[in-house]
Amino acid sequence: MRTLVFIPAWNEEASVASVIADVREAIPGADILVVDDGSGDATAERAREAGALVASLPFNQGLGAALQTGYLYGLRNGYDACAHLDADGQHPAEEVARLLAEVTAGRADLVIGSRYHAGAVSESGDYRPTFSRRIGTSVFRFFLTLATRQRFTDTTSGMRAANRRVMALFSQHYSPDFAEIESLQLAVRQGLRVEELPVRMLERAGGSSFLTPVRSAFFIFKGLVVLLVGQFRPRQAEAEQ
Amino acid sequence: MRALVPTAADGAQVHLTSQTRIVAAVIALFFMLLILDLIRRDKLQERYSVIWLVAGLGMLAGAAFPGLLEVVANLMGVRNTNVALFSIVLLLLLGLALNFSVIMSRQAAQITRLAQERAIEKALADKQAAEARNGGSAGEQGLQPEEQRFEG
Numbered sequence: 001m002r003t004l005v006f007i008p009a010w011n012e013e014a015s016v017a018s019v020i021a022d023v024r025e026a027i028p029g030a031d032i033l034v035v036d037d038g039s040g041d042a043t044a045e046r047a048r049e050a051g052a053l054v055a056s057l058p059f060n061q062g063l064g065a066a067l068q069t070g071y072l073y074g075l076r077n078g079y080d081a082c083a084h085l086d087a088d089g090q091h092p093a094e095e096v097a098r099l100l101a102e103v104t105a106g107r108a109d110l111v112i113g114s115r116y117h118a119g120a121v122s123e124s125g126d127y128r129p130t131f132s133r134r135i136g137t138s139v140f141r142f143f144l145t146l147a148t149r150q151r152f153t154d155t156t157s158g159m160r161a162a163n164r165r166v167m168a169l170f171s172q173h174y175s176p177d178f179a180e181i182e183s184l185q186l187a188v189r190q191g192l193r194v195e196e197l198p199v200r201m202l203e204r205a206g207g208s209s210f211l212t213p214v215r216s217a218f219f220i221f222k223g224l225v226v227l228l229v230g231q232f233r234p235r236q237a238e239a240e241q
Numbered sequence: 242m243r244a245l246v247p248t249a250a251d252g253a254q255v256h257l258t259s260q261t262r263i264v265a266a267v268i269a270l271f272f273m274l275l276i277l278d279l280i281r282r283d284k285l286q287e288r289y290s291v292i293w294l295v296a297g298l299g300m301l302a303g304a305a306f307p308g309l310l311e312v313v314a315n316l317m318g319v320r321n322t323n324v325a326l327f328s329i330v331l332l333l334l335l336g337l338a339l340n341f342s343v344i345m346s347r348q349a350a351q352i353t354r355l356a357q358e359r360a361i362e363k364a365l366a367d368k369q370a371a372e373a374r375n376g377g378s379a380g381e382q383g384l385q386p387e388e389q390r391f392e393g
Contacts, residue, residue: 033364053371055364057356069357076361 001104003030004079005096006070008063008158009087010037013046016087020050023085026093027100033073034087037066043087063158064179072171075164080104083161091159095199099161102197109192110166112152112184113159113199116141136220140181143227148188153196156180165192178226185230262304269300289344292337 005023009016016034023032034047038060047054055069067084074082081103085091091113099111116137140155158180162170169190175182187194276293279285285293303310303326314325 035360053364053368055360057360059356061353061356065353065357068353069360072357073361073364077365 001029001081002079003027003100003104004033004070004074004077004082005030005093005100006033006035006067006073006082006084007047007052007087008035008037008066008070008084009039009043009047010060010063010066011039011041011043012087013039013041013043015089016043017046017050019085019087019089019091019093020047020052022093023096024051026097027083030083030100031079033070035066035069035073037061037063062177062179064174064177067179068171068174071162071167071174075167075171079164079167081161081163082167084158086158090201092200092202095201096159096161098199099159099197102195103161103163107193108195109163110184110187110194111161112154112157112194112196113201114152114154114157114196115199115201116153136216136223139220140223143224144181144184147185147227147231150188150194151196152184155184159199159201175226178223181223182226182230185227186233189230189233189235191235262307265304266301269297269304272300273297292340296333 005027007016007019007023012019020032020034023030032052034044034052034054036044036047036054036056038057044054044056055073057066057069070082070084081100083096083100083103085093085096095113099113102108102111137154137156141152144152144155166187169187169192170183173186184194273294276285276290276297280287280290310322310326313329314320314322317325317328319325319328
């Protein structure tokens, strides 16, 4: 069983090395790929020094394109399972290991680490979402649940584990604009088994969230358009096995 | 309001003077020459030029046969040929702008994929170089699935 853990990173030189060290410790058998999304700082150098392989996009393409690079790399190089986590230190690697275990045990094709899942509440004292994030989260939660008829609590979680079926799908179709939500809708529509697992997340180690109220509103509006359009996309035949 | 109605009816059938027709025809011809020149200098690809040449031909046709505009206006159910002309041009430009957005989106997707391919290729090259440095088989990110690469 070959496992890939990839870390999309954009200007995360302060935290990327410690995230890599964390992954090495928690998931010792996995190869680590840092997808450097056109960082202007020393993210790629820090990642290489920490011993990770680095795929550098020549210019900033957005989270979706960075994640797709990881899925494409995993698919091309024959990995059986892959997982990704944020480079800012919010995602403990031991939690990622739990997601991967679900995938390798064959219980799901795609597993999402959820901050808000019932099981996570008791142990999530570390993580406090901001007000605008809470609103966005509940709006998306409602509409995604409506669209997929499956209950999702943490639609924007960047901590996920997946098998080859998901890699094949996401390396072909992955919205560069609205990666997190559209990908969930797409996966469910393609008949993949998508699961949420309660996880513990931490406060950001460095940098600040990009969400301001205006941006949040725009973000939500864009997300709703994406979800609406997604409902009318044709269902594809089985993704590559 | 009442006073405006007869005025609008009077202006319903605008007849272009021969002067405006000549000016329009000259502009259309220059426009088409510009398009051909842009193609010749590799500033414009043939596949994106067709739509502009068609637009130029349309302008020329309008200048040569003003009656055409009236026929079109009647078909549209518009009494004022000016309104018909502006509506047609507006819709044409709207369509063109949309066409460009579609082309732009396609190219954005292509650029993204190109960047991804390049990033992956470079990462694989780095990996091979690292393996070669470390004596071939025992690469840090080697392909041996059972091997525990983590050294504590």
